[in-house]
Amino acid sequence: xxxxxxxxxxxxxxxxxxxxxxxxxxxxxxxxxxxxxxxxxxxxxxxxxxxxxxxxxxxxxxxxxxxxxxxxxxxxxxxxxxxxxxxxxxxxxxxxxxxxxxxxxxxxxxxxxxxxxxxxxxxxxxxxxxxxxxxxxxxxxxxxxxxxxxxxxxxxxxxxxxxxxxxxxxxxxxxxxxxxxxxxxxxxxxxxxxxxxxxxxxxxxxxxxxxxxxxxxxxxxxxxxxxxxx
Numbered sequence: 001x002x003x004x005x006x007x008x009x010x011x012x013x014x015x016x017x018x019x020x021x022x023x024x025x026x027x028x029x030x031x032x033x034x035x036x037x038x039x040x041x042x043x044x045x046x047x048x049x050x051x052x053x054x055x056x057x058x059x060x061x062x063x064x065x066x067x068x069x070x071x072x073x074x075x076x077x078x079x080x081x082x083x084x085x086x087x088x089x090x091x092x093x094x095x096x097x098x099x100x101x102x103x104x105x106x107x108x109x110x111x112x113x114x115x116x117x118x119x120x121x122x123x124x125x126x127x128x129x130x131x132x133x134x135x136x137x138x139x140x141x142x143x144x145x146x147x148x149x150x151x152x153x154x155x156x157x158x159x160x161x162x163x164x165x166x167x168x169x170x171x172x173x174x175x176x177x178x179x180x181x182x183x184x185x186x187x188x189x190x191x192x193x194x195x196x197x198x199x200x201x202x203x204x205x206x207x208x209x210x211x212x213x214x215x216x217x218x219x220x221x222x223x224x225x226x227x228x229x230x
Contacts, residue, residue, distance in 0.1 A: 003037060166196060
């Protein structure tokens with residue numbers, strides 16, 4: 001007969017674990033001897049090793065007793081069920097880790113690679129964080145509700161960014177966001193944008209409701225920008 005400390009050492013667990021297994025009914029708790037100590041026998045050690053092995057294999061404690069009492073066929077069936085649950089959990093963990101990796105890439109979590117690349121290009125050009133946030137939010141919503149249209153417009157945006165004049169106009173618009181609607185610089189900027197647009201092929205019209213929703217969600221409006229649009 002051995003003490004709880006020796007039992008725990010033999011089985012490779014902590015005394016706290018042994019007491020927990022007593023509490024949840026997995027391991028019978030022996031009576032105290034005349035000295036007031038609980039003494040454990042070989043069967044306790046065997047049962048404890050089985051409990052530890054099942055727990056380390058990923059078997060929920062709520063099912064350990066079921067497996068300890070199960071016959072051979074029932075045990076095999078329960079293990080197969082638990083294995084399938086672990087496989088599903090493994091898949092969930094793998095997907096979660098992929099999302100964490102994508103989180104490190106920032107925008108790539110919410111956007112396609114093409115949209116994230118456009119944002120990085122804009123960042124490299126010196127677009128403000130406000131402008132980047134607006135652009136990102138528009139693409140997040142557009143790609144969610146109208147992915148086909150978003151892909152067409154995104155390809156056009158990427159092509160436009162190869163044009164130095166578009167880059168300059170984009171930066172000027174970004175800087176104009178906080179200007180007053182009567183700022184004297186706005187008419188010239190509007191004319192530059194109109195002239196550049198006239199030389200571009202006509203793009204398919206996006207759903208106006210979706211576009212308005214995306215722009216509103218991104219906060220893509222200011223008195224100066226409204227004046228430029230007019």
